[in-house]
Each structure stands twice: as structure tokens, then as C-alpha cells.
Amino acid sequence: MITSAANAPRYSRLRRFAIDIAITQVFNLIIAVLITYVVRGHGSFFVNLIFSICIGTLATSFIDGGRLIMWGELKPPKWKFIALIIVSLPAAQFMGKALAALTLGIPREALSAMRSGNTTAMLIGGGVCSMFIIWFFWSREHIEYLRAEAEAEKARAASIEKQALQAQLQMLQAxxxxxxxxxxxxxxxxxxxxxxxxxxxxxxxxxxxxxxxxxxxxxxxxxxxxxxxxxxxxxxxxxxxxxxxxxxxxxxxxxxxxxxxxxxxxxxxxxxxxxxxxxxxxxxxxxxxxxxxxxxxxxxxxxxxxxxxxxxxxxxxxxxxxxxxxxxxxxxxxxxxxxxxxxxxxxxxxxxxxxxx
Structure with a gap:
């Protein structure tokens, strides 16, 4: 029972991290569709999807995983969290492309050629991915903050109501x-x-x-x-x-x-x-x-x-x-x-x- 109680916060963090990774895959799919059929970038939908999944998943892992490790379920400090995002996005771009190329069996020379010939698509894809990640985490943290504030206000109101009720009961009882x-x-x-x-x-x-x-x-x-x-x-x-x-x-x-x-x-x-x-x-x-x-x-x-x-x-x-x-x-x-x-x-x-x- 003691071990279970001690591991409860850890399991809560893992569950939230898994949910965020799952949500990220939906947006990875949307980004792949945009790059393939709207921007008309080079590469098939499957190739663009693999790149999108690798980059997006790594970005979420770096940002969300880092946040959960450093601050847990608490609201992270604003500027430290922004710094985490700024550092994580380029790292996710670089490592995600390398991982996707490795997964697809694309040689380094072919990957460099793909990058140079698909600069616009890469920029748009990276920009859309970055904007989504920033928006997703920022809006969610804001919602969590508002929810926490609402819960705190509700607790304060309940405490005041309880104190008033106790005072009334003590007066009646006296x-x-x-x-x-x-x-x-x-x-x-x-x-x-x-x-x-x-x-x-x-x-x-x-x-x-x-x-x-x-x-x-x-x-x-x-x-x-x-x-x-x-x-x-x-x-x-x-x-x-x-x-x-x-x-x-x-x-x-x-x-x-x-x-x-x-x-x-x-x-x-x-x-x-x-x-x-x-x-x-x-x-x-x-x-x-x-x-x-x-x-x-x-x-x-x-x-x-x-x-x-x-x-x-x-x-x-x-x-x-x-x-x-x-x-x-x-x-x-x-x-x-x-x-x-x-x-x-x-x-x-x-x-x-x-x-x-």
C-alpha cells in the first residue's frame, strides 16, 4: 500500500505524458497531409508522415517530458518553460530528420539533397509543427492554470462557507x-x-x-x-x-x-x-x-x-x-x-x- 501511494504521482505523470504523445500523433498526421497535398512538397505521404511523426514525437518528448521531470504536475515558470521550448524545437528537428532517414533507409547524401530541394516544404512543415507545439503546450498550461485557480477559489469559498456555518451552529448551540x-x-x-x-x-x-x-x-x-x-x-x-x-x-x-x-x-x-x-x-x-x-x-x-x-x-x-x-x-x-x-x-x-x- 505504501509503495502504491508513493508511485501514484509517477503513474499520473506517465499517463499524462502518454496522452500528450497520442494527441501529438493526430497533429503529425495533419502536418503530413498539409506538406504532401497543400504545400506539394517532395516525397510521398508516407515519407512525410514518418518525418512528421519523428520530429513531432521527439519535440513533444523533449518539451513535455522535460516539463514533467522538472516541475511535475505544477505550473512551470513562464520563461524557463519558453526556454525549454526554444531549445527543444531545433533539437527535435535535427534528431527527428536523422531518425526518419534511418527508419526509411535514406542515405545521408539523399537526405541532404532532399533538404536542399525541399526547403520550402521543410520550412513550412517545421514552422507549422513548431507553432502547433507552442500553441498546444501554452494553451494547455494556461487552461491548467485557470482550472487550478478555479479549484483554489472553490476551496476558499467552501472554507469560508464552512466557517460561517460553524459560527452559526456554535451560536445556535450556545x-x-x-x-x-x-x-x-x-x-x-x-x-x-x-x-x-x-x-x-x-x-x-x-x-x-x-x-x-x-x-x-x-x-x-x-x-x-x-x-x-x-x-x-x-x-x-x-x-x-x-x-x-x-x-x-x-x-x-x-x-x-x-x-x-x-x-x-x-x-x-x-x-x-x-x-x-x-x-x-x-x-x-x-x-x-x-x-x-x-x-x-x-x-x-x-x-x-x-x-x-x-x-x-x-x-x-x-x-x-x-x-x-x-x-x-x-x-x-x-x-x-x-x-x-x-x-x-x-x-x-x-x-x-x-x-x-
């Missing part, structure tokens, strides 16, 4: 704890005078809960197992406050325990159910938190038997709980997540999150 702490401390203040022992027990539960949530509430991800553990601690704290008026059930299948979700996603809904549904109800009620998988989607449900959507008193708060969940789902999942708030039967509210996995 709203949860003050909301919960305000309600708990207000109740704790009232209990201190009338029931010190119960107040002490509530304070102990609050400390335990805050210790459990200190790291989780600042993390980007948590698991359903950790989330349900925090909910158990939170509901235990609320049960100290409400006594027998509060009952709760947590239903988490073993297979879903390691599943990753955003932290503190369900706690605002549980708090909302207690504050607006169960706490104002004289006899209290039951709250059930359930996780299940259905058709490749994760369903998280917070169900209560409280006063319901119509029976709950008007809130004196800011509606942080439900709005927070909606905003976080929209920021994290977009259209892949849904949130619904519906009446329960015979009474209460069902809050449900559905996330495509």
Missing part, C-alpha cells in the same frame, strides 16, 4: 444551555427557602448534568448513545424538580447507539415538552424519547402527554427550543432533514426529526 440553566436556577432559588434538602439534591443533579454536557455541548458530533445518556441526566434533574408528576422513557435500539448526530439536538425538544406541556399540567404526565431507523432514514421522536399545542399557555420566553432545532437542521442537513410538530392522541405533542442517512 443558546441551549442558558435557556435550560435559567429555568433550573429559577426553580432552585425557590426551593432553597422552602425545601433545602430537595434544593441540595437538585443542585447535585445539576452539577452532574453540567459535567456530562461540558464536552458534549461543544463537540461537532456525538453519538445517539451519548445523547440519550445526557437526556437521562437532564430528565433526572427535571424529575427532582417535578417529583411524581414527571415520568419518562428512553427507547434506543442497540444497533443505533453508535450512530453520529449533532450534539444537544433533542434536549431543546425535551425541555420544550416539559416547559409547555407537562409542567403547566396539574397532574404532569409522561415523556417518551424514541430513536428508530425506517427506509434508510433516522427518526427521532419526542412524545409527551401534556397540554398539547392548543392547551399550552402562552410562552414568556423566546421560543428558542423549536426554532433552534429547525435552524440547526437547516444548516447541517438542508433538504435531507425534516421537522414536524403534531398533536398526540389523546393529548400532548409529538415532535419528530427525520434525517436521511
Amino acid at each position: 443558546q441551549i444551555e442558558p435557556h435550560m440553566l435559567f429555568n433550573t436556577l429559577a426553580n432552585l432559588q425557590g426551593l432553597i427557602a422552602i425545601d433545602p434538602l430537595r434544593a441540595q439534591h437538585m443542585l447535585d443533579q445539576l452539577i452532574q448534568y453540567l459535567r456530562a454536557t461540558l464536552s458534549a455541548s461543544r463537540a461537532e458530533k456525538t453519538t445517539l448513545a451519548q445523547e440519550f445518556t445526557l437526556l437521562d441526566a437532564y430528565l433526572g434533574l427535571m424529575k427532582v424538580r417535578m417529583g411524581a408528576r414527571l415520568s419518562y422513557k428512553l427507547e434506543l435500539p442497540e444497533a443505533l447507539r453508535p450512530l453520529a448526530i449533532p450534539p444537544m439536538l433533542l434536549q431543546p425538544l425535551v425541555e420544550n415538552a416539559i416547559k409547555h406541556g407537562l409542567e403547566p399540567k396539574v397532574e404532569g404526565g409522561l415523556i417518551t424519547v424514541r430513536a428508530e431507523r425506517e427506509d434508510g432514514r433516522l427518526k427521532l421522536t419526542v412524545c409527551d402527554t401534556g397540554l398539547g399545542l392548543d392547551g399550552a399557555p402562552e410562552s414568556d420566553g423566546t421560543g428558542i427550543g423549536v426554532d433552534n432545532v429547525r435552524e440547526r437542521l437547516r444548516a447541517l442537513y438542508g433538504t435531507r432533514a425534516e421537522f414536524s410538530l403534531n398533536p398526540n392522541t389523546p393529548e400532548g405533542v409529538i415532535a419528530q426529526l427525520t434525517i436521511s442517512l
